[in-house]
Amino acid sequence: MTLTRTTKLERGRGALGPALELVHTGRAPTRAVLTAELGVTRATAGAVAAELAALGLITVDAHPVAAEGTQGRPSHRLAIDPAGPVVLAAQVHADGFRAALVGLGGRIVATAPGCMTVGADPAHVLGEVVDSGAALLRETRRRCVGAGLAVPSAVAEPEGTALNPLHLAWDAGAPVREIFSGCLAERDIPSGLSGGPATGWTANDVNLAALAEHRHGAGRGAQHLLVVGTGHRGVGGALVSHGKLHTGSSGLALEVGHLTVDPTGRPCHCGGRGCLDVEADPLAFLEETGRRPGPEVSLLEQALELIRAEYDTDARVRAAAGTLIDRLGLGLAGLVNILNPDRIVLAGLHRALVDVDGARLRGAITERSLWGRSGELPVLPCSLRHNSLVGAAELAWQPVLDDPLRLLPA
Structure with missing residues (x-):
């Protein structure tokens, strides 16, 4: 029986996510390291890296060169594809907001600050946030696969409500995730995963800063x-x-x-x-x-x-x-x-x-x-300049890290 590409991908589904996370967090800079970290054969690691490259998520050095003074066959270097998809990330704070497009690896592709008085209605500032993100997407023509938001409040799970936005005028219990997702849908921000609008993920800003520093910064x-x-x-x-x-x-x-x-x-x-x-x-x-x-x-x-x-x-x-x-x-x-x-x-x-x-x-x-x-x-x-923004992006990237095949067209 001849295996189609999709069948091969289904068989390797379990390894794609862990492999992508290793490259995303900088823990697998080469195919040799990827092989060791996954505990698979060299051929399997090569196939997994090739599939991630075919999805437009990473690049694989086609002609590796050994470092000076080293012996043995050089390993193919792995890196995040600089032209790959992005997520819309945003942070709201007492003095306004900042929106950005963030790629894998925690790389900020484009950013735009928005200075405004954050009033009592979260829908107003979140609408401005999404408008700013939509403008960045138009300017860069990048493919968007999700959206994440950092807020200065404890966020209750699983509801996504801001329980104590003490330095904002929002009511306690504001349904921030629901409002954010609604703004994304109104402005047709695509998810890149299901063909529908992007899901708006939301969490506390310092929690997200910690996640970003652990994956990409001083906490690694x-x-x-x-x-x-x-x-x-x-x-x-x-x-x-x-x-x-x-x-x-x-x-x-x-x-x-x-x-x-x-x-x-x-x-x-x-x-x-x-x-x-x-x-x-x-x-x-x-x-x-x-x-x-x-x-x-x-x-x-x-x-x-x-x-x-x-x-x-x-x-x-x-x-x-x-x-x-x-x-x-x-x-x-x-x-x-x-x-x-x-x-x-x-x-x-x-x-x-x-x-x-x-x-x-x-x-x-x-x-x-x-x-x-x-x-x-x-x-x-x-060590990260905008760690809460990068952390908000991590929320949006997580479904892709869990299952990169979600990026395949339906």
Whole structure:
């Protein structure tokens, strides 16, 4: 019996997804590595790589060249196809949004920021988000295979509702995923998988930043990665354990912003006082320096610019950074005691704090945590510029990673 291409693909279905994920995350740069990671024969790995290339997802070096000084037959190099499909990814925050087209490998193909007042109706800003993404698709003429959205709120699963958008005017429980999917359908954003409109996937922005850093950034290779960060307002955290986000029973785990670090501190939106959310975010930093925040750019940009321009020359800026480092260190020490991570990655303003005085931050964690005293816990700045956007793209790419054959025409 002669096997058709489709029959061969069906027989190899189980290996295509794992193989694509290995190339997508940079863990299989050559066909030899792919063979070892999959635990298959060289011929099988070659066939799998060829099928992924035929789907327009990866490229296979047709004429491999051995590195200078090496012996033996060179292995074919594998890479993400730069002309391959993309997903629409977006992030909404207190100062507006950013939309992007993201390919496999976490590569941002095109991006467009949108500065606007985010009002009480999420449908308004999400409509603008999708309009911006649609414009990028028209300009680039890229094939879209899905859409993902990062929001500054815990997102309940499986409903996809934003339960506590504290720094937005949205009602608690806003059906963000449903609204996002509706906007995609109204604007005919295709899924590239079923012929219908793209499904809108939604999750918390810091959860998605953690997922992106684990797959493509400073968290790559960690078994238990803790990510903590502050963007435009508030503080969030996430844990990636054995490659999977720890989201709890309904998607609401790791609300680290509501750890108390100063019982007599600022009132918090949650009803408490002195939470990380209000003691270690950009607004808290600006207040500690005695500066009045301006409306020209986001609070995060104002705080980062202050550190860049005046940390070395202004004692009050250095003191404010030290105060936030001590508060952050206290919170991280508690998390280390509870979660025992093998790596911590800091994002947003916290990335800048570890850059300017990482020794002070590591000292604070070591002093107050059992597991930090070994001195073997890396505390690193994040390495992806738009990690929440890349993480939102990971949501949309996941169905393809699970089953690349979904890209075949029906």
